[in-house]
Every structure is written in C-alpha cells, then in structure tokens.
Amino acid sequence: MESTALLTDQYELTMVRAALADGTADRPCVFEVFGRRLPNGRRYGVVAGTGRLVELIREFRFTDEHLDLLRRQDVLDDRTAGWLADYRFTGDIEGYAEGELYFPGSPILTVTAPFAVGVLLETLLLSVLNHDCAIASGAARMVTAAHGRPIIEMGSRRTHxxxxxxxxxxxxLAGFASTSNVAAGVRYGVPTAGTAAHAFTLLHDSEADAFASQIEALGVGTTLLVDTYDISQGIRTAIEVAGPQLGAIRIDSGDLSVIAVQARELLDSLGARDTRIVVSGDLDEHSIAALAAAPVDAYGAGTAVVTGSGAPTAQLVYKLVEVDGRPVVKRSENKRTVGGRKVAVRRHKPTGTAVEEVVASRCRPSAEPHDRALQRPYLVGGEPAADLPDLASSRAHLAECLVSIPWDGLKLSAGDPAIPVTMISN
Amino acid sequence: MESTALLTDQYELTMVRAALADGTADRPCVFEVFGRRLPNGRRYGVVAGTGRLVELIREFRFTDEHLDLLRRQDVLDDRTAGWLADYRFTGDIEGYAEGELYFPGSPILTVTAPFAVGVLLETLLLSVLNHDCAIASGAARMVTAAHGRPIIEMGSRRTHxxxxxxxxxxxxLAGFASTSNVAAGVRYGVPTAGTAAHAFTLLHDSEADAFASQIEALGVGTTLLVDTYDISQGIRTAIEVAGPQLGAIRIDSGDLSVIAVQARELLDSLGARDTRIVVSGDLDEHSIAALAAAPVDAYGAGTAVVTGSGAPTAQLVYKLVEVDGRPVVKRSENKRTVGGRKVAVRRHKPTGTAVEEVVASRCRPSAEPHDRALQRPYLVGGEPAADLPDLASSRAHLAECLVSIPWDGLKLSAGDPAIPVTMISN
Structure with a gap:
C-alpha cells in the first residue's frame, strides 16, 4: 500500500501550516466538487472515479521520511509536520453515485470536515475525478454510437x-465490453481481451505460420489480425488455416466501411459465416457512428478513449462553500457560483424521462413525486459508508441513467446540456 | 517497489505464449519506437520519459499471485507462466537522450532482444514515452513563449x-521553473512552489486576516493571492499588511494583460516596486505569448501543460523492424515505414545550426564534420548503462538543442518540422 499523501499541491500544506498557526484549521468547512460547464458542447458528463476514492483516501498518510524532507525544505514547520504525522481523514464525504450523469453545477462530491482536514484532499480528489470523469464521459458517447456492438478498450499505450x-x-463503467489492459483485469475485474499484433505475423516466416501458431496456442475461437500484408489474402489464409469456425478477424487499417463489406463477403464466400469482424484504428464516437451500416461485429478503440475524445480533463473544481455554517463565495464574473452546501435531486416525468436537476443551497427542494435524490454517502467520520456499489452495478446504473434522459441528450453533436440545472437558494 | 509487469496489453502475453509453443520466442529481434508525424503541425517533439524507463523496466517482474490468476483465466498456459516467473529484461535498449528533439521517423528508442523478451515491454515503453513526450513537447513551447520568465507547473489536479x-x-525537463506537485519534488527533485488558494482567504473573517496569517507563517517573501474579492482592494490590503517588501502577488482571473498593467501601477504607487506579479488561469503557449508586453514576472500553467496543450499523446508506435538479422515491415499505405535497425545523426552547419536529421537503415550515414550521433545506450544486457544523465543535465541539453534549430522551428504556428528527416537504406 503506497501512500497517496504526496499526490498533493504544495499550497495545501502551506495553507494547513498557516491555519494551524492562526487557529482557523479547525473551523468546520464544506467543500464541493463541481464543473462550471461541459466540454465541447457535450450534453452530459458521467461521474467516474468515486469508486477509486475511498481506498485512495485511506492510503492518504504521511510517512516520517517524507515529513522530515518537507521539514528540511521549510515547506512545513514542526507543528505542521507533527499534525500531518497523525493525519487521517476523519470527515464525511457524500456525492453522486459512480455512473450517475452530471451537468454544469451538479454538486458531484461534498466534503464536510475541519478546514485543514478537508483542504488536504483537494488535489487527490480532483485528479481522480477530472481524469476518470473525462474518460467515462467520452467513452459513453462511443458506446451510444456503437448501438449495442461491443467495444474493446485498447488505449493503454497512448496514456500514462x-x-x-x-x-x-x-x-x-461507461459500457465498454473489455480492455486490453492486464492490470485493469487484476485490480478491478474488468474483462480482458487480446490476441496478437502485427509483430507476431512479421516474426514468422509466413502469415500462415503465424496464424497456425496462434490457433494452436489460443484455439480456433481466437481473433486473427489479417492486415499485415494484403487483407484479402490474409482472410483467405486465415480461413485456410483455421477453417470456417474461426472466431474473428481483426482489421486495423484502411477505409473500414469499405473493407468491412469486402471482408464480410469474402468470409461468407469461404463458408465462414459466423466469423466475426473486429475493426480498430483511431476510432472515436464519430467514426464508430459512421460504421453503423457496415458489417462490423466489434470495435477496438484506443487513443480517443484514453484522451477523453477531445476533452482530456473534466475541468471540475473544488471550492470552499461553507465556513462555520455560513456560505462563502469568491467574487465571480460570469461564473455560476453559489455558496453553501447543496442538495441535488433529479426530477422526472411519470414516464421516467428526466426533465430537470434541482440544486438547492441551504434549503431543500420541494418534494415532487418522481424525484430522485442524487447524493449518497461515501465516507462517514472517515469510515467507508455501507453498501458502496461495485463496478458492475455502477455500470448498470449508468446504462439506466442514459435511458432516462431526453432523446436529444444522446446526440453526438454539440448542444446544450440534456436537462437544465435549476439553482435555488435560501 | 511495485511491479510494473501488469501495465501491459494482454496480447503481449498471448503472443509470448504462442511463440514459446512454436519455437519463435527466441528469434533475435529489433523493435523501434518512432512517430509518423508531429501533432497539430508542431515543428519539433521533445524526448521525455526515457529517464523513468530504466527503473520501470527493472521493476517489470511477474509475481506468483498474478501468474496464478492469469493461468486460471487461461490467458497463460503453464509453460508461459513458468517462463514469465523467471522474466527479467536481458536485452539492449538504446535511444535518443532525454531532452533531445525528435521529428517524424526519428528512431527514439531501439530494443534489441529475443522476440518474447522484447515484445513484453511494448505497452510500458509506449505509455511512458507517449505521455511524457506529449507533456514535454507542449511545455517546451510555453517556455519559448515565456521568453525567459519563469513558469510554475500547477496542473496536477487536471490529470490522473x-x-x-x-x-x-x-x-x-522542458524548462519550467518549478511545480506545485509535492511528489515530483520528493521523487525527482523538481523545485516545488505554492502558497495559498482562494479557500484560505474565504476561511478567514477578512482578506487582511488571511494575508496576515500567511505572512506570519511563510514570511514576507510569500505570494499573496489577491483576486478573491476585488483585485485593487486586494493589492492595497496586501501591501498594508505585508509592507512594500512583499514577495509577490498572484492574479488568477480576468483579462490578465489589462489587470497586470493596473496591478503594476498600483504596486509601484504603493512603493512595492520589487513585488513581483504572478499570473495564472488557463494559460497555454498562445496566451503566454500574448502577455509578452505585460508587466508579468512569472506564469502559472495548469490544464494546458498536463494535457499536452492540445496534443495529449505523442502517438509514438513500437514496431518490429528486424528478425534474425532480416528487415521486416508491415504493408503500409502512405506510411513512412522502413524496416531494419536505424542509425540516426543530426547534421549541422559550422555555426551549429541543425540542417537535417539522417536516419539510415542497415547502413551508416556518411560522416560529415558537424554531425552529432543521436543514440546512446540505456540498458546493456539488461543492466543500466554507465553515465545515464540526470534530470538537470537533460534539461540543459534540451535548452541547447532548442538554440540549435533554425529560427522558424521555434514558431508557435503550425508548420513543417524544423528540419527534414532523410531516410536512407542499404
């Protein structure tokens, strides 16, 4: 278990130092994570990363070695180093469920703690949420574009x-079927996939040798990569070697909409009617949507997934909204910033379609028949809340949420948020 | 020391499995990392991440627990699990120095190893290089735009x-002066910076109280954040509390080119002629360049740095180029792919200005008087090479390289690579 306490901006440590000295460190505070806008005219964001936070917060402990170093660099004084040596997050954290949708102003996460206890988590919370929400928000659009066809995540090599x-x-979480990343399988139980790269074909004396070797090792249900040399010849060789029971072929280059049709016709003519076609190569939600009519059985997506498909960070912020029970707010021009702790509900028609998100500062929204409360506990007094959902149920929750938003909300084009957020305050 | 062996795509494991079974696993191979193009019309790329690789490769060991799990999932068979249990990288790695410039086709890294030994590192090598080169390449443009003014990196919260x-x-490495990230200071010795956020001002009963507390804790040389409420009043309060010896003010919002002028005038009128002005808030190379005439002393940059300023991945690839001493190459349309191990030199005028990069496959470039060889050893027989440069000297190397490229190569606008890459082959 590696400490996460250094994954922090230095100003959090110096603020704690000054607050311990002047007696404000213990003031009861409320901090909130939210976004001011959705990137690139997106219509919704997907909450992701909250399922990683509880463990990371429990690992947020300073070692003596690190405290000594920061003391010598005069980042810390003795009092602060002593206080940090005993640091455990002892506050409350509540927020949107993982897999929930969010919109501009949604209070995704709320931290209730004394100032010094809560301010220390700013960078860690934002790093996790800004990254994971960006990935899930882009990936969910690809899943929508794929219309039920499975997508394999294979972007590991294009990111840290x-x-x-x-x-x-x-x-x-966003609905991808599997990943190429072995660690994600081991750490999180994500289904993994992967068979061979072009290098495996190039390694062998012939494409037929490579295919025969792969089938011998992985079985006839494997996926053969057929575009190392000539695709048509590659498909013929694949079926010659594997027989018509071959599981799948993968094509990683060329104009996929044209090539998929040719490949399907060729496979069918060779009797391989059940052999699936997997396509990959710089796919994003738009190129996936453009392949809707092509005889494609599965997609592999890489760069676009791990870079948030044009929005590599969710641009969420962590703001102090309440001190000693009083709302506080920075002077803001053109920013929708309201002080005070927020309560959020999503309002629905009787049919289940979402119509509005109501975010109430220091008051409770009126109760309507089809409201759904959006916040749930994650940590209570520093301890994990009961019944934290697992990744599979969060994945199912997102699928349900996406069904609930108005039709226009699933469009890939730039537009307004799928539902409006109404801010009310006392 | 955490294992890095799972930071791998599953197909590397299945390729090893098939290659062990068919006897090709031991074939001598050469793999190369290169980019086919520079993103967004950039004129150069910066090699970064190689300084992290040696340690990560030495930590690339499979544990029994992980091998058992992968065996149960039938990703591995017994033979492969046994082979991986003993895995150590035993090959050679050479490549461009960290801080070196690269262009389309530059052989940034070359791995010489038996197939199974070399193919396993594909994802780890690419993840590190694609991330770190993307960040350094964007950051170097910001350093150029800042014309010698220091830049503080403060983007931790916007990325994983x-x-x-x-x-x-x-x-x-790219020339930034410091970072807000505490872990980067501890792990890599990067100078760290940071004082206070808006939350610290909001925590206190008044801005004057917050400033007084910060100065008491951090000294009068600190940087006060003056834009929580009204900037002009914030500056007056800062100087009232700190006196004219205040180290710096920071402004994080508004039209910085206008506000910086007003802030300078006000500080000067208050006698604080040596108090520096630090500006931050969604700065990238273009907004930094636009502030060249403003009385700014230092920049803080966040989102744009950690997302590669519009190019969050370097799009480098890892390709098998030689098997058993023979060049191999995938069929490629419109791709500059040449098989065989490459040797690279940069050619210069007598003045020291670079004019061309020559990349020779399976032959040596002719020797010219002002050539510089671009490849150096990183690992020899699996052991770290002697005299691996440290981060400070790599940073100095990049600064020298940027002086050597033709004038046009430093333009921020989209264009051709700063120098052409000439591919020659036997």
Missing part, C-alpha cells in the same frame, strides 16, 4: 502507464 | 494522480 489502468476501468 | 507526477517532471 497508471492512467491507463484507471482509463480501462472508466471505459468499462 | 500519478500522471500528474510524471507531467511535473516532464515540464521541468
């Missing part, structure tokens, strides 16, 4: 080695 | 919690 694991998890 | 540490390192 540890971000890759979190990205695979977030993509699975 | 571990990617943030690597991003801070890559930005420092």
């Amino acid at each position: 080695e540890q971000a890759a694991v979190a990205a695979a998890r977030a993509a699975y | 919690e571990q990617a943030a540490v690597a991003a801070a390192r890559a930005a420092y």
Whole structure:
C-alpha cells in the first residue's frame, strides 16, 4: 500500500501550516466538487472515479521520511509536520453515485470536515475525478454510437502507464465490453481481451505460420489480425488455416466501411459465416457512428478513449462553500457560483424521462413525486459508508441513467446540456 | 517497489505464449519506437520519459499471485507462466537522450532482444514515452513563449494522480521553473512552489486576516493571492499588511494583460516596486505569448501543460523492424515505414545550426564534420548503462538543442518540422 499523501499541491500544506498557526484549521468547512460547464458542447458528463476514492483516501498518510524532507525544505514547520504525522481523514464525504450523469453545477462530491482536514484532499480528489470523469464521459458517447456492438478498450499505450489502468476501468463503467489492459483485469475485474499484433505475423516466416501458431496456442475461437500484408489474402489464409469456425478477424487499417463489406463477403464466400469482424484504428464516437451500416461485429478503440475524445480533463473544481455554517463565495464574473452546501435531486416525468436537476443551497427542494435524490454517502467520520456499489452495478446504473434522459441528450453533436440545472437558494 | 509487469496489453502475453509453443520466442529481434508525424503541425517533439524507463523496466517482474490468476483465466498456459516467473529484461535498449528533439521517423528508442523478451515491454515503453513526450513537447513551447520568465507547473489536479507526477517532471525537463506537485519534488527533485488558494482567504473573517496569517507563517517573501474579492482592494490590503517588501502577488482571473498593467501601477504607487506579479488561469503557449508586453514576472500553467496543450499523446508506435538479422515491415499505405535497425545523426552547419536529421537503415550515414550521433545506450544486457544523465543535465541539453534549430522551428504556428528527416537504406 503506497501512500497517496504526496499526490498533493504544495499550497495545501502551506495553507494547513498557516491555519494551524492562526487557529482557523479547525473551523468546520464544506467543500464541493463541481464543473462550471461541459466540454465541447457535450450534453452530459458521467461521474467516474468515486469508486477509486475511498481506498485512495485511506492510503492518504504521511510517512516520517517524507515529513522530515518537507521539514528540511521549510515547506512545513514542526507543528505542521507533527499534525500531518497523525493525519487521517476523519470527515464525511457524500456525492453522486459512480455512473450517475452530471451537468454544469451538479454538486458531484461534498466534503464536510475541519478546514485543514478537508483542504488536504483537494488535489487527490480532483485528479481522480477530472481524469476518470473525462474518460467515462467520452467513452459513453462511443458506446451510444456503437448501438449495442461491443467495444474493446485498447488505449493503454497512448496514456500514462497508471492512467491507463484507471482509463480501462472508466471505459468499462461507461459500457465498454473489455480492455486490453492486464492490470485493469487484476485490480478491478474488468474483462480482458487480446490476441496478437502485427509483430507476431512479421516474426514468422509466413502469415500462415503465424496464424497456425496462434490457433494452436489460443484455439480456433481466437481473433486473427489479417492486415499485415494484403487483407484479402490474409482472410483467405486465415480461413485456410483455421477453417470456417474461426472466431474473428481483426482489421486495423484502411477505409473500414469499405473493407468491412469486402471482408464480410469474402468470409461468407469461404463458408465462414459466423466469423466475426473486429475493426480498430483511431476510432472515436464519430467514426464508430459512421460504421453503423457496415458489417462490423466489434470495435477496438484506443487513443480517443484514453484522451477523453477531445476533452482530456473534466475541468471540475473544488471550492470552499461553507465556513462555520455560513456560505462563502469568491467574487465571480460570469461564473455560476453559489455558496453553501447543496442538495441535488433529479426530477422526472411519470414516464421516467428526466426533465430537470434541482440544486438547492441551504434549503431543500420541494418534494415532487418522481424525484430522485442524487447524493449518497461515501465516507462517514472517515469510515467507508455501507453498501458502496461495485463496478458492475455502477455500470448498470449508468446504462439506466442514459435511458432516462431526453432523446436529444444522446446526440453526438454539440448542444446544450440534456436537462437544465435549476439553482435555488435560501 | 511495485511491479510494473501488469501495465501491459494482454496480447503481449498471448503472443509470448504462442511463440514459446512454436519455437519463435527466441528469434533475435529489433523493435523501434518512432512517430509518423508531429501533432497539430508542431515543428519539433521533445524526448521525455526515457529517464523513468530504466527503473520501470527493472521493476517489470511477474509475481506468483498474478501468474496464478492469469493461468486460471487461461490467458497463460503453464509453460508461459513458468517462463514469465523467471522474466527479467536481458536485452539492449538504446535511444535518443532525454531532452533531445525528435521529428517524424526519428528512431527514439531501439530494443534489441529475443522476440518474447522484447515484445513484453511494448505497452510500458509506449505509455511512458507517449505521455511524457506529449507533456514535454507542449511545455517546451510555453517556455519559448515565456521568453525567459519563469513558469510554475500547477496542473496536477487536471490529470490522473500519478500522471500528474510524471507531467511535473516532464515540464521541468522542458524548462519550467518549478511545480506545485509535492511528489515530483520528493521523487525527482523538481523545485516545488505554492502558497495559498482562494479557500484560505474565504476561511478567514477578512482578506487582511488571511494575508496576515500567511505572512506570519511563510514570511514576507510569500505570494499573496489577491483576486478573491476585488483585485485593487486586494493589492492595497496586501501591501498594508505585508509592507512594500512583499514577495509577490498572484492574479488568477480576468483579462490578465489589462489587470497586470493596473496591478503594476498600483504596486509601484504603493512603493512595492520589487513585488513581483504572478499570473495564472488557463494559460497555454498562445496566451503566454500574448502577455509578452505585460508587466508579468512569472506564469502559472495548469490544464494546458498536463494535457499536452492540445496534443495529449505523442502517438509514438513500437514496431518490429528486424528478425534474425532480416528487415521486416508491415504493408503500409502512405506510411513512412522502413524496416531494419536505424542509425540516426543530426547534421549541422559550422555555426551549429541543425540542417537535417539522417536516419539510415542497415547502413551508416556518411560522416560529415558537424554531425552529432543521436543514440546512446540505456540498458546493456539488461543492466543500466554507465553515465545515464540526470534530470538537470537533460534539461540543459534540451535548452541547447532548442538554440540549435533554425529560427522558424521555434514558431508557435503550425508548420513543417524544423528540419527534414532523410531516410536512407542499404
């Protein structure tokens, strides 16, 4: 268990130092995580990362070695180093469920703690949520575009080695079928997939040798990569070697909408009617949507997934909204910032379609028959809340949420948020 | 020391499995990392991440627990699990120095190893290089735009919690002065900076109380954040509390080019002629360049740094180029792919200005008087090479390289690579 306490901006440590000295460190505070806008005209965001937070917060402990170093650098004084040595997060955290949708102003996470206890988590909370929400929000659009066809996440190589694991998890949450990332399988139970790269074909004396070897090792249900040399010849060789029971072929280059049709016709003519076609190669939600009419059985997506498909960060912020029970707010031009702790509900028609999100500061929204409360406990007095959902149930929750938003909300084009957020305050 | 062996795509494991079974696992191979293009019309890329690789490769060991799990999932068979249990990287790795420039086709990293030994590192090598090169390449443009003014990296919260540490390192390599990220200071010795957020002002009963507390704790040389309420009043309060010896003010919002002028005039009128002005708030290379004439002393940059300023991945690939001493190459349309191990030199005028990069496959470039060889050893027989440069010297190397490229190569606008890459082959 590695400490997460250094995954922090230095100003959190210096603020704690000054607050301990002047006696404000213990003031009861409320901090909130929210976004001011959705990137690139997106119509919804997907909450992801909250399922990783509880463990990361429990690992947020300073070691003596690190405190000594920060003391020598004069980042800390003795009092602060002593206080940090005993640090455990002892506050409350509540927020939106993982897999929930969010919109501009949604209070995704609320931290209730003395100032010094709560301010220390700012960077860790934002790093996790800004990354994972960005990935899940982009990935959910790809899942919508794929219309039920499975998507394999294979972008690990295009992002930081540890971000890759979190990205695979977030993509699975968003509805991807599986990932190439082995660590995501081991850490989070995400189904994994993968068979061979072009290098495996190039390694062998012939494409037929490579295919025969792969089938011998992985069985005839495997996926053969057929585009190392000539695709048509690759498909013929694949079926010659594997027989018509071959599980799938993968095509990673070329104009996929044209090539998929040719490949399907060729496979069918060779009697391989049940052999599936997997396509990959710089796919994003738009190129996936453009393949809707092509005879494709599954997609592999990489770069676009792990970079949030044009929005690599969710741009969420962590703001102090209440001190000693009083709302506080920074002077803001053109920013929808309201002080005070928020309560959020989503309002629905009797049919179940969402119509509005109501975010109430320091008051409770009026109760309507089809409201759903959006906040749930994550940590209570520093201890994990009961019944924290697992990744599979969060994945199912997102699928339900996406069914509930108005039709226009699933469009890939830029537009307004799928439902409005109404801010009310006392 | 955590294992890095699971930071891998599953197909690497299944390829090893098939290659062990058919006897090709031991074939001598050469793999190369390169990019086919620079993103967004950039004129150069910056090599970064190689300084992190040696340690990550030495931690690439499979545990029995993980092998058992992968065996039960039938990703591995017994033979492969046994082979992986003993796995150590035993090959050679050479490549461009960290801080070196690269262009389309530059052989950034070359791995010489038996197939199974070399193919396993594909994802880890690419993840590190694609992330760190993307960050350093964007950050170097910001450093150019800042014309010698220091830039503080403060983007940790906008990216994955571990990617943030690597991003801070890559930005420092690129010439940033410091980072907010505490872990980057501890792990890599990057200078750290940070004083207070708006939350610290909001916590206190008045802005004057907050400033007085910060100065008491951190000294009068600290940086006061003056835009929580009214900026002009914030500056007056800062100087009232701190006196004209105040180290710096920070402004995080508004039209910075206008506000900086007003802030400078006000500080000067209050006698605080040496108090520096730090500005932050969604700065990238273009907004930094636009502030060249403003009386700004330092910049804080966040989101744009950690997302590669519009290019969050370097799109480098890892390709098998040689098997058993023979060049191999995938069929490629419109792709500059040449088989065989490459040797790269950069050619210069007598003045030191670079004019061309020559990349020779299976032959040596002709020797010219002002050539510089671009590849150096990283691992020899699995052991770290002698005299691996430290981060500070890599940072100095990049600064020298940027001086050497033609004038046009430093333009921020989209264009051609700063120098052409000439591919020659036997």
